[in-house]
Amino acid sequence: MAKKQCQHATEKTLTEREKDENRRQRFSFNEREEEASRAIDSQKLFGNEGRVWNFTELQEYCKDEEACIKLCTRLQSRGFLITNSPQACPTVVPTARPDKKKILAVAKKDIDYFHARLSAGDSIPTFGMTTFRQYCEAILILQHGLTANAVQQLSVEEWMARKAVTAGVELSSTAFSGNLMITSQEEQLLDCYFRNIRAVSLQNQVAGSDDRGKFFLGECGVPLSNPSLDVKRLTARYLSTEPEDAMAESASSSVGGLQTPGQASTSSTHLPLQEWDAFLQAFPVTLNGEPPSKRQCVQAGFPQHRHHYKKWRDIQLKKRVGYILVGRRGNPPQPARVQMALDKEKWHTNKPTVNAILQAWVAPQPSIQDNESLMSSIAEQKWKGLALQDFGERKGKGVIALMPFHKGDIVCDYHGTYISEAEGKRRPQSGYLFFFRDECDRGMCIDATAFPCACHPDIETYGRRMNHSRKNPNIKPRKFTMNFPAGPQETILFIALKDISVGEELLWDYGVTRKSYGGEGEDLEWLDS
Numbered sequence: 098m099a100k101k102q103c104q105h106a107t108e109k110t111l112t113e114r115e116k117d118e119n120r121r122q123r124f125s126f127n128e129r130e131e132e133a134s135r136a137i138d139s140q141k142l143f144g145n146e147g148r149v150w151n152f153t154e155l156q157e158y159c160k161d162e163e164a165c166i167k168l169c170t171r172l173q174s175r176g177f178l179i180t181n182s183p184q185a186c187p188t189v190v191p192t193a194r195p196d197k198k199k200i201l202a203v204a205k206k207d208i209d210y211f212h213a214r215l216s217a218g219d220s221i222p223t224f225g226m227t228t229f230r231q232y233c234e235a236i237l238i239l240q241h242g243l244t245a246n247a248v249q250q251l252s253v254e255e256w257m258a259r260k261a262v263t264a265g266v267e268l269s270s271t272a273f274s275g276n277l278m279i280t281s282q283e284e285q286l287l288d289c290y291f292r293n294i295r296a297v298s299l300q301n302q303v304a305g306s307d308d309r310g311k312f313f314l315g316e317c318g319v320p321l322s323n324p325s326l327d328v329k330r331l332t333a334r335y336l337s338t339e340p341e342d343a344m345a346e347s348a349s350s351s352v353g354g355l356q357t358p359g360q361a362s363t364s365s366t367h368l369p370l371q372e373w374d375a376f377l378q379a380f381p382v383t384l385n386g387e388p389p390s391k392r393q394c395v396q397a398g399f400p401q402h403r404h405h406y407k408k409w410r411d412i413q414l415k416k417r418v419g420y421i422l423v424g425r426r427g428n429p430p431q432p433a434r435v436q437m438a439l440d441k442e443k444w445h446t447n448k449p450t451v452n453a454i455l456q457a458w459v460a461p462q463p464s465i466q467d468n469e470s471l472m473s474s475i476a477e478q479k480w481k482g483l484a485l486q487d488f489g490e491r492k493g494k495g496v497i498a499l500m501p502f503h504k505g506d507i508v509c510d511y512h513g514t515y516i517s518e519a520e521g522k523r524r525p526q527s528g529y530l531f532f533f534r535d536e537c538d539r540g541m542c543i544d545a546t547a548f549p550c551a552c553h554p555d556i557e558t559y560g561r562r563m564n565h566s567r568k569n570p571n572i573k574p575r576k577f578t579m580n581f582p583a584g585p586q587e588t589i590l591f592i593a594l595k596d597i598s599v600g601e602e603l604l605w606d607y608g609v610t611r612k613s614y615g616g617e618g619e620d621l622e623w624l625d626s
């Protein structure tokens with residue numbers, strides 16, 4: 098009995114202790130809650146400081162009763178608190194903070210449309226690419242809470258590492274970086290951006306610029322300077338309640354003169370971009386045709402006549418400029434000749450100016466041997482649209498395309514130390530020796546064994562990493578004598594044998610060099626793809 102009582106006492110003591118603990122926890126919880134609510138109150142007070150006005154005080158500044166009531170209403174709508182306001186002054190609830198994520202839902206229709214077109218291999222206009230990129234940034238910032246800086250810093254390497262991890266795995270809820278979870282649908286959009294839009298930005302990159310391996314690039318292939326501004330622009334384009342004309346203005350300035358009805362309108366009048374395609378089918382843009390009249394537009398089911406009309410004319414104007422410039426690629430066009438060419442056409446409206454045509458003229462590309470931008474790529478070993486990928490133990494690393502290359506494009510060079518063929522044969526056959534015969538039919542060798550090379554200690558030289566394929570090569574090496582300022586230099590350049598898409602490995606047939614890789618007589622077992 099005593100034992101039982103003792104046990105009972107222990108149980109009771111334990112329960113008391115537990116109760117104490119609960120009380121302590123509840124107390125600290127309550128304390129925390131109180132602290133939080135004090136913070137909220139003081140924040141409110143702080144926010145309202147200077148925002149509380151008395152109606153009588155307002156009247157001192159605004160004597161006219163009617164005007165004062167209007168002012169009172171306006172201030173209320175901007176979040177000011179007006180005390181002592183008369184009955185005539187309606188109480189206005191301050192505008193609620195807009196739901197930031199709303200943009201993701203509103204723009205989704207257009208994004209899905211672009212996604213479908215890009216996935217089908219179709220091209221989309223520049224404004225569509227910008228919108229798509231901005232949407233991808235918005236997903237990461239608004240949906241996943243990444244900071245603008247984090248989005249700016251995302252790298253291709255990170256993306257590819259993530260893709261490698263998910264290869265062969267269901268694409269649901271995978272992490273882009275760290276513990277960021279993105280849905281399979283978001284992943285597909287980001288991948289679509291990476292494959293189709295980033296690739297085009299790289300193609301637009303001018304010599305001397307650098308993408309620094311960043312995932313998000315602006316239209317000219319350089320890293321973004323302000324992703325949050327991109328999100329704001331996207332939001333403004335879809336959700337702004339500004340008058341349509343003002344929006345059309347801002348949309349056209351950001352997309353190089355072209356705008357879409359869908360992009361430019363307010364959320365309530367937002368039109369899907371498919372409508373423009375349908376419009377083009379009904380009224381194709383021709384060199385000499387007339388844009389459809391308002392009546393024709395309305396009859397064909399396109400009430401947003403003004404946007405369609407303007408865009409139709411913009412496209413026709415570009416066509417006309419291109420038409421006048423056809424066949425004038427050699428020397429810069431002369432204003433008088435351009436004027437004569439224009440006079441021959443029966444274009445009474447939407448006629449390009451001589452100046453616009455002169456400005457649109459692009460100087461012909463210099464020959465490969467004299468191409469300065471190519472020479473600087475060779476000298477600096479900066480090649481755009483390439484990345485390394487690990488293909489496993491046997492094959493090692495290789496190079497993949499990050500942008501499409503067209504048949505005939507130069508991909509990169511074979512960089513290394515120039516030595517004689519005899520010297521190359523004496524050196525250990527590392528698998529990085531490229532043998533060729535020079536202009537004077539002397540046996541030569543480029544030794545790319547050393548990594549990093551002495552002249553570019555901080556970068557990857559891609560030529561030495563290109564793997565072999567006898568059956569499916571997509572590039573081939575060709576010898577050029579480049580006219581460098583210091584004198585001519587024999588250079589091996591890799592040329593695309595066919596169109597190459599993003600993600601494809603760049604492969605060449607090692608058998609095409611005089612002595613194939615691996616050195617004479619060595620029988621390597623190639624993993625031919």
Ligand SMILES: C[S@@+](CC[C@H](N)C(=O)[O-])C[C@H]1O[C@@H](n2cnc3c(N)ncnc32)[C@H](O)[C@@H]1O
Binds near residue numbers: 495562564623626
């Ligand atoms: C010029 S290097 C290519 C880059 C190399 N994979 C690396 O990781 O640095 C040539 C060497 O790559 C390997 N290699 C290239 N293509 C291959 C293939 N199709 N199958 C197996 N190994 C290959 C061979 O070891 C060859 O000697």
